[in-house]
Amino acid sequence: MTSLEQIHRSEVAVSVELQTPDMTINIGPQHPSTHGVLRLVARIDGERIEEVEPVIGYMHRGYEKLAEVRTYAQITTLVNRIDWVAGFANEIAFIRAVEALAGIEPTPRAQWIRLILAEMARISSHLVFMSSYPLELGATTPLFHALRERERVLDLIESVTGGRFHPNFNRVGGVKPVAGGGSSTKTASQDLPAGFYEGTRLAVEKVLAVCEDIDSLVTGNELIKARTVGVGVIPADKGIEYGLSGPNLRASGIPFDLRKHEAILPYDEVDFDVAWAETGDCYDRYVVRLEEIRQSCRIVLQAIDKVPSGPLQAKVPRVLKVPKGQAYVRNENPKGEFGYYVISEGGRIPYRLKIRSTSFSNLSILPWVLKGALVPDLVAIMGSLDFVLGDVDR
Amino acid sequence: MSDPWTTGWFWADTVIKVAAVLAIMLPGALALIYAEVKVSAHMQHRVGPYYAGGRFGWAQPLADGLKFIQKEDLVPSAADGLVFRLAPYVVIMSTLATFVVIPFGPDLVVRDLDLGAFYLLAISSLSTLGVLMAGWASANKYSLIGGLRAAGQLIAYELPLLLAVVAVVVQAGTMSLPGIVDAQAETVFTVGGFDVALPFILKGQIIGFTIFLIAAVAELSRIPFDMPIAESELTMGYLTEYSGLRFTMFFLGEYASMISLAAVAATFYLGGYWLPGVSDSVLNVLGPGVLLAKVGLLCFVFIWIRWTWPRLREDQLQNLAWRWLIPLALVNIVIAGILKVVL
Amino acid sequence: MGDQKRIVFPFPGLFKGMWVTLKTLFKKPPTVFYPDEKEVPVPRARGVISLDVEACTVCMLCARECPDWCIYIEGHKEEIPPATEGGRVRTRSKLDRFDIDYALCMYCGICVEVCPFDALFWSPEYEYSEYSIAEMLHDKERLTEWLATVPEAPGLEPS
Numbered sequence: 001m002t003s004l005e006q007i008h009r010s011e012v013a014v015s016v017e018l019q020t021p022d023m024t025i026n027i028g029p030q031h032p033s034t035h036g037v038l039r040l041v042a043r044i045d046g047e048r049i050e051e052v053e054p055v056i057g058y059m060h061r062g063y064e065k066l067a068e069v070r071t072y073a074q075i076t077t078l079v080n081r082i083d084w085v086a087g088f089a090n091e092i093a094f095i096r097a098v099e100a101l102a103g104i105e106p107t108p109r110a111q112w113i114r115l116i117l118a119e120m121a122r123i124s125s126h127l128v129f130m131s132s133y134p135l136e137l138g139a140t141t142p143l144f145h146a147l148r149e150r151e152r153v154l155d156l157i158e159s160v161t162g163g164r165f166h167p168n169f170n171r172v173g174g175v176k177p178v179a180g181g182g183s184s185t186k187t188a189s190q191d192l193p194a195g196f197y198e199g200t201r202l203a204v205e206k207v208l209a210v211c212e213d214i215d216s217l218v219t220g221n222e223l224i225k226a227r228t229v230g231v232g233v234i235p236a237d238k239g240i241e242y243g244l245s246g247p248n249l250r251a252s253g254i255p256f257d258l259r260k261h262e263a264i265l266p267y268d269e270v271d272f273d274v275a276w277a278e279t280g281d282c283y284d285r286y287v288v289r290l291e292e293i294r295q296s297c298r299i300v301l302q303a304i305d306k307v308p309s310g311p312l313q314a315k316v317p318r319v320l321k322v323p324k325g326q327a328y329v330r331n332e333n334p335k336g337e338f339g340y341y342v343i344s345e346g347g348r349i350p351y352r353l354k355i356r357s358t359s360f361s362n363l364s365i366l367p368w369v370l371k372g373a374l375v376p377d378l379v380a381i382m383g384s385l386d387f388v389l390g391d392v393d394r
Numbered sequence: 395m396s397d398p399w400t401t402g403w404f405w406a407d408t409v410i411k412v413a414a415v416l417a418i419m420l421p422g423a424l425a426l427i428y429a430e431v432k433v434s435a436h437m438q439h440r441v442g443p444y445y446a447g448g449r450f451g452w453a454q455p456l457a458d459g460l461k462f463i464q465k466e467d468l469v470p471s472a473a474d475g476l477v478f479r480l481a482p483y484v485v486i487m488s489t490l491a492t493f494v495v496i497p498f499g500p501d502l503v504v505r506d507l508d509l510g511a512f513y514l515l516a517i518s519s520l521s522t523l524g525v526l527m528a529g530w531a532s533a534n535k536y537s538l539i540g541g542l543r544a545a546g547q548l549i550a551y552e553l554p555l556l557l558a559v560v561a562v563v564v565q566a567g568t569m570s571l572p573g574i575v576d577a578q579a580e581t582v583f584t585v586g587g588f589d590v591a592l593p594f595i596l597k598g599q600i601i602g603f604t605i606f607l608i609a610a611v612a613e614l615s616r617i618p619f620d621m622p623i624a625e626s627e628l629t630m631g632y633l634t635e636y637s638g639l640r641f642t643m644f645f646l647g648e649y650a651s652m653i654s655l656a657a658v659a660a661t662f663y664l665g666g667y668w669l670p671g672v673s674d675s676v677l678n679v680l681g682p683g684v685l686l687a688k689v690g691l692l693c694f695v696f697i698w699i700r701w702t703w704p705r706l707r708e709d710q711l712q713n714l715a716w717r718w719l720i721p722l723a724l725v726n727i728v729i730a731g732i733l734k735v736v737l
Numbered sequence: 738m739g740d741q742k743r744i745v746f747p748f749p750g751l752f753k754g755m756w757v758t759l760k761t762l763f764k765k766p767p768t769v770f771y772p773d774e775k776e777v778p779v780p781r782a783r784g785v786i787s788l789d790v791e792a793c794t795v796c797m798l799c800a801r802e803c804p805d806w807c808i809y810i811e812g813h814k815e816e817i818p819p820a821t822e823g824g825r826v827r828t829r830s831k832l833d834r835f836d837i838d839y840a841l842c843m844y845c846g847i848c849v850e851v852c853p854f855d856a857l858f859w860s861p862e863y864e865y866s867e868y869s870i871a872e873m874l875h876d877k878e879r880l881t882e883w884l885a886t887v888p889e890a891p892g893l894e895p896s
Contacts, residue, residue: 077804138703148439176850179890181853194893220753224704703754
């Protein structure tokens with residue numbers, strides 16, 4: 001036990017003797033640090049949190065219910081909006097699930113384009129983390145650096161798909177091939193536009209440069225270390241017990257990455273390392289995400305040289321009727337493991353869509369990890385788990 | 395000291411001097427607010443105020459001030475009326491009162507008190523009272539917590555501030571601020587016919603200077619010590635219920651005390667209005683400029699630190715004050731005493 | 738990693754951060770001063786949907802496929818004279834009403850994609866905010882105006 005802990009325990013002991021009652025306070029749902037509309041009912045004793053109960057559902061938009069009355073193409077559009085920070089990543093697992101049910105393989109070119117855009121979504125999501133996490137700790141400057149370079153990545157995604165946050169680019173059998181169905185729009189290919197490769201190289205260079213800046217501003221900063229090292233330690237077994245995934249689990253010492261383990265995109269043909277750390281405190285989770293940005297940049301640079309030529313979408317009938325069956329496909333989203341369970345009874349509309357969202361499981365560890373933490377650490381820990389309420393509530 | 399601009403009537407003199415100091419300090423606070431927004435904007439790679447009053451947005455603080463003044467006068471019904479209304483004025487009065495002893499030139503000081511340093515520290519600690527009054531009188535659970543935390547922080551950092559000043563007083567041999575500047579203007583050694591005088595920061599007070607700066611940033615409740623204000627669940631802490639003119643008083647008070655503490659640091663450690671090799675009569679004219687330049691430099695450092703570093707947690711903050719800064723400041727006094735006797 | 742987490746006395750990390758901030762202080766900000774300067778969106782950006790009335794055959798595919806059902810279409814059938822002497826009278830559908838409610842529109846593009854007759858196009862225009870939600874319903878005439886802003890398709894990367 002460090003001497004600081006000893007001091008704190010004696011402090012708690014004193015307040016027990018003095019019979020100071022606990023106070024129940026309500027944090028949120030409107031709150032600058034809770035990443036959305038999250039309500040935490042916290043029972044605190046002085047500075048220490050005794051118990052926290054997260055109350056979620058303020059952002060429930062009814063995705064699973066909406067999916068019961070929408071066609072697969074319409075659901076692809078809606079599903080972008082679950083984890084809006086990394087829009088493209090949400091579509092991939094869903095489309096793969098539908099492709100598995102329909103028995104259609106995506107074309108090689110489409111798979112590589114999906115890989116490039118997925119990694120760009122990862123860079124984009126982690127840059128948002130880089131901007132918001134130091135902001136919650138008080139350092140206001142990394143926000144501007146990170147978001148400035150994120151604009152480049154978003155511009156690239158927009159130049160291909162037409163949308164910055166909601167690309168709506170995946171189609172069953174590949175990616176969106178042409179602009180429309182008419183005689184002239186049928187020839188307007190939605191392939192990678194001219195200047196994409198060069199733009200990507202420039203963006204990667206700038207993102208890596210900003211990672212260096214953020215390294216200087218945040219990673220080495222002793223005050224950040226004082227706020228995050230040893231704070232919110234999640235041991236590996238607890239992480240697995242609560243269903244943690246993604247960078248949160250990798251920071252606790254388990255180098256499990258679905259991209260290496262069970263890839264639905266051609267990750268086995270690119271060379272990259274899985275970023276992981278040992279202790280599982282807030283600092284580790286931050287460092288893992290910074291390293292993941294660098295690895296994603298590495299993947300993108302390799303991928304743009306490897307994109308094979310070919311059609312953008314496999315041959316699918318105009319009105320797609322998916323045969324009866326069930327499929328569960330999971331993907332390595334920037335925030336963790338994201339899965340879709342699709343049940344089809346035949347027809348254009350699924351019978352049931354169940355979304356296994358990353359942030360819902362990541363959030364479930366909050367009552368355990370916040371027990372006994374100090375109130376200012378609550379902000380540090382919640383920020384380091386990097387959840388988005390749209391992902392939690394769906 | 396003879397005063398070249400005296401009218402001979404004590405009260406008229408004092409009123410003129412006070413008015414002159416206020417005339418420099420209150421617009422100075424506005425200029426500092428502008429500097430803060432512009433410098434912080436460029437540090438974050440953006441532009442900052444741009445449209446108010448012309449291309450560089452120089453009228454932004456004025457516009458903000460006017461906006462605050464025309465706001466509704468809100469006092470919570472459960473609040474303790476008199477205390478709530480007085481609190482902002484306690485804070486700003488205690489800050490402005492510190493300018494009475496700060497010398498702007500060899501003869502340009504409102505009142506050269508023999509107990510200058512003592513008076514300074516005593517008066518500036520009254521702002522803690524104002525903070526407590528604000529937190530208590532707001533009748534808001536969160537303001538109360540914020541006020542108590544702020545008071546705890548302010549009291550904790552008063553001590554290192556004080557002890558750092560004690561070391562300087564020991565080394566200078568006098569508590570009067572002009573006397574301290576004179577002590578720094580004394581020749582330490584001669585080099586090739588030139589008399590070299592060193593400001594205290596170079597005469598063995600570098601540790602003291604660091605302690606003073608850290609304590610000053612904490613007294614100002616700026617990042618990295620702004621836990622009371624930027625509390626994630628306490629909105630603005632003790633300032634939550636304040637709006638309009640009262641909030642402006644707190645706000646101006648913060649920037650005025652930034653100038654005040656920077657001026658004090660410049661006087662104690664950097665030589666105040668004094669420049670090497672410049673005669674007294676020239677310093678009577680240039681002195682305010684020199685002091686303001688040094689103040690500007692220190693305020694730039696305050697702004698730079700604020701926008702680069704994150705904030706410390708409350709217990710880490712208290713830890714730093716009680717377990718590190720105070721022992722270090724005591725050691726510093728001992729060293730200053732030894733140096734004074736030995737040299 | 739253990740090394741990286743240690744806090745060493747003169748705190749070099751703090752000063753490295755200050756150096757980055759100081760360097761940025763002297764760089765020119767990349768700010769675009771909207772509305773005096775505007776960023777030009779990429780050609781494929783999904784800003785607003787435009788309508789080519791002549792091409793529309795009132796097939797209702799777009800209205801059906803829209804996930805939000807924000808397209809309102811009404812049409813009627815017209816008789817046009819036969820193509821040749823003595824031939825059959827032909828009918829043609831004519832559009833009476835084609836409204837897109839941009840307050841509901843999700844900008845997904847499904848309508849543009851399913852249209853088999855080249856009647857809908859994406860345009861990168863984005864400046865059509867209104868003070869009242871009712872004015873976010875763009876009727877046939879307004880949608881035709883947007884047609885002039887539809888850009889040429891960009892060239893593609895050679896594959």
